[in-house]
Amino acid sequence: MSHSNDIRAGEIKERLNNNEPLNLLDVREPIEYHTHNIGGLNIPVGKLAEHIAQLPWQYNDEIIVICKVGLRSETAKSILEQNGYQNVRNLIGGILAIEKLQSI
Template identity: 85%
Template sequence: MNHSNDIKAREIKERLTNNELLNLLDVREKIEYHTHNIGGLNIPVGKLKESLEQLQWQYNDEIIVICSAGLRSETAKSILEQNGYQNVRNLTGGLLAIEKLQSI
């Protein structure tokens, strides 16, 4: 598993603050997404394999995969990489890591 290109909460928060347009894929369940999210496309990790055709991104686009703690997004990153996506980044620590930054 290649963790070298994973993204940390601080970097993603800075990029969102700068209104950078990010390709976010939130792989939590719909109820979690609707309770709290930072935007992006919501496809639960369990439905990702059969939903790949919904992705509008190119194979070399940066795609940032997010979930609550970084575990489901790690699985989703593997699925995307196995299907030809070359620049997939997992949000280390998930949305919980971003929330921790905001409470500092």
């Protein structure tokens, strides 16, 4: 389990502010996603394996995985890597870390 390529909320916020297109995969439940999200595809982690073939990305694309605090996205990162995705980054601290930045 490597954390070396994971991403911090500050970097995501900066890249979103620059209107950089990001490949975001939010693995929370739909109700959580609809309450607050920063965009991206919403596939709950429990359903990710069965939907992996429908993902719109290439195996070497950067994919940023998001959940509430970073635990479910860590699991989702492993699922993606086991399926051949090579550039998956977990959002450290999850959506809560983004919310903290926005309230500063």
